[in-house]
Amino acid sequence: MLLAVDTGNTQTHIGIFRRESLIAQWRTSTEPGRTADELGLIFQQFLALVGLSFSREVTGVVIGSVVPTQTAALREMVARYFHFEPVVVEPGIRTGLAVKTDHPREVGADRIVNAVAAIELVGPPAIVIDFGTATTFDAIGERGDFLGGAIAPGLEVSADALFRIAAQIQKVELVVPADVVGRSTTEAVRSGVMLGAAAMVDGMIERMSKTLGGHASVLATGGLGRRVIPACTSTIRYEPDLTLMGLRLLYERNAEPI
DSSP, X not given: OEEEEEXXXXXXXXXXEXXXXXXXXXXXEOOTTOOHHHHHHXXXXXXXXXXXXXXXXXXXXXXXXXXXXXXXXXXXXIIIIISSOOEEOOTTSXXXXXXXXXXXXXXXXXXXXXXXXXXXXXXXXXXXXXXXXXXXXXXXXXXXXXXXXXXXXXXXXXXXXXXXXXXXXXXXXXOOOSOSSOSSHHHHHHIIIIIHHHHHHHHHHHHHHHHTTSOOEEEEESTTHXXXXXXXXXXXXXXXXXXXXXXXXXXXXXXXXX
């Protein structure tokens, strides 16, 4: 079985694959200061929930991380407790993806992983949206090249900044309002944050589609996506496990035979 680890700035998403099937998954907060031993304890507890341990049942680990301190700690944890080396998404691994940006090494591991999964699922050209700490939009050209994209503040990041800075605006639950015209401060905030995010997504899809020749499949992932996508007018395929799927594909392209 394969253990896939997607470490983002806010959360770490962990999945267990039996061949191509994702049989279990968990989310935990990302804490940059966690040591290899602390991570080992967390992983042990998650694995125990499905009757697994640091044993030969888990024969591979793949890591995609945008938090350097945790990348190092995860690498150490795998070597110490699983007794083999993980596949880490980093410059030099085989991706099958041509990255046509000005500085390819600057592209986050999560964006590369998502692009690989998107090509597998829908083929190029495609637009991939990831609703996380940041909302990222990535463009995959007709030849399957990663062309670049756009990075915007994430939904919760934007909302938290508003609640923190605007003294008279209290924190509210982020749900889509019934009407774009808010008749209370709470509904006005929901309209601006939620429908504003949906309008941004629709606008970016329209603009990127033109750059990609007028047509492109649109895939989205990230936990916040399920809140925003229903308010969008664009056709968007939501794949909550897109990143884990991409990690599995990259493991298969890079793991040494056991």
